[in-house]
Amino acid sequence: MPLPVVILGSGLAGYTVAREFRKLDKDTPLVVVSRDGAGFYSKPMLSNALASKKTAAALVMKPADKMAAELNATVKARTRVLRIDTAARHVVLDSGEVIEYRDLVLAVGADPIRLPLDGDAAGEVLSVNDLDDYAVFAERLEGAKTVAILGAGLIGCEFANDLLAREIRPVVIDLAERALPRLLPPQASARLQSSFEALGVQFHFGTAATRVDRQGAGVRVTLANGQTVDADLVLSAIGLKPRTQLALDAGLAVNRGVVVDRLLETSSPHVYAVGDCAEVEGHTLPFVMPLMQQGRALGASLAGTPTPVSYPAMPVVVKTPACPTAVCPPPMNATGEWVSEVTEEACVSLFSAADGTLLGFAVMGTATTQRQALATKIAGWLV
Known part of the structure; x- marks a missing residue:
């Protein structure tokens, strides 16, 4: 055998x-x-x-x-x-x-990165990284009105959008100064933030959670800046x-x-x-x-045919219907500049090298239909 x-x-x-x-x-x-x-x-x-x-x-x-x-x-x-x-x-x-x-x-x-939190409810902070985690989180959401989300990155923003559909208020906390900072340029981040805030999402930027304590039937999250957030659950989505x-x-x-x-x-x-x-x-x-x-x-x-991996341009569709977004991040350590064009219906951000070569993009609103056309103009990361 x-x-x-x-x-x-x-x-x-x-x-x-x-x-x-x-x-x-x-x-x-x-x-x-x-x-x-x-x-x-x-x-x-x-x-x-x-x-x-x-x-x-x-x-x-x-x-x-x-x-x-x-x-x-x-x-x-x-x-x-x-x-x-x-x-x-x-x-x-x-x-x-x-x-x-x-x-x-x-x-x-x-594995999910976990913050070193103090407080008698620190061990009750949830994360969703697999099907078993999701089952626990979905069960705990029954009756919840507010969820504190640690992290305003891709997963944190997607969960925030999803919770809105359940009429649950998300409160998003991140040490960064804006939403999706690793994927979006500032103008695009601002657009996503304003779209979310119009629907009831609250953001706390430039600070981090330091402790989680039981507070009645829910929890109280204390932030490094001294502010507190009361919620029914805490979801960690920091990476x-x-x-x-x-x-x-x-x-x-x-x-x-x-x-x-x-x-x-x-x-x-x-x-x-x-x-x-x-x-x-x-x-x-x-x-x-x-x-x-x-x-x-x-x-x-x-199967017997040695094949090196290659990466074409790979747009990521962010699952935030409240602010439709697709992004093709530039390679790490790429040298270039973001330029954004914003209208009421759309936001188009292009990351280009000094010679004009397109290295990445972010499109929002009605401009998300352009993602495949833009992707064809990018050579890719490993080819």
């Missing part, structure tokens, strides 16, 4: 690799190990499913058994990997089972940190994420990383399009 390809993680990254591999190789044994229920769902849907009152179960497109049948794979749900032995080429599971691998793929994702501990313990090279080359191979032969846990030539990109590109490339490589 040939050794299997083993994939650690059943998120979009892990299952994309599995599907792309199976398109090209029907016979090599395939094992998927998942710390959760291993059902297939779209993680980006977690931040806009509240408006339609979808349950966690309703978000599962295919349960684990159907994924196993579709992929001709063994899927091990609710299973944790204790360690990886790259010399012996095997993984050890919490059940004690040892699985040898031909190739190993780390698709273990990322993600790639899961790297397994890789570190196995002796793999780790920086911000698990370090991989353009073939997505780690510092150890036959071990690869994709998705939120991977750092590809200095880039960690927690978006859907990059991981899809990675999955296609690695699926081909595992």
Whole structure:
């Protein structure tokens, strides 16, 4: 019996690799190990499913058994990997089972970054990073009128918009001075903020939560500037940190994420990383399009055709119907300047190099229809 390809993680990254591999190789044994229920769902849907009152179960497109049948794979749900032995080429599971691998793929994702908070309710701060988290959050929302959101980035703003549809008032707190500061230029941030505020969202910028205490049936959030926010729940959405501990313990090279080359191979032969846990030539990109590109490339490589990953221009549609937005962020450390053109109906922001080369853009309102046309003018990050 040939050794299997083993994939650690059943998120979009892990299952994309599995599907792309199976398109090209029907016979090599395939094992998927998942710390959760291993059902297939779209993680980006977690931040806009509240408006339609979808349950966690309703978000599962295919349960684990159907994924196993579709992929001709063994899927091990609710299973944790204790360690990886790259010399012996095997993984050890919490059940004690040892699985040898031909190739190993780390698709273990990322963990929410948590602020060091004081207060007797600090342990009750929620985050939504997977289906199990979403189930808890959706249940706790019943009867809630106000939710404090820590973080005005992509996920924080998307959850704020989603809560509005449930007639729940979001109060968004961020140390930055504006919304979506890593994705949008100032004029675009201001447009999103004003659109949200018109619908009842409250923002606290330039400060951070320092403690969370019980206050009656809810909680009181104390900010660094001395102000307080009373809410029914607190949701932390300040960012993600790639899961790297397994890789570190196995002796793999780790920086911000698990370090991989353009073939997505780690510092150890036959071990690869994709998705939120991977750092590809200095880039960690927690978006859907990059991981899809990675999955296609690695699926081909595992099937015998070494294929380096390449990234075209990858617009991100921000799920904020209150202020329709799409952004294609410029590469990290890119040198250039944002120029914004604002009208009542739209905002178009272009990030260009000194020679006029378009490196990124953000479009809002009616201008979101321009995103694909603008994307064709950008060369991409890794080509």
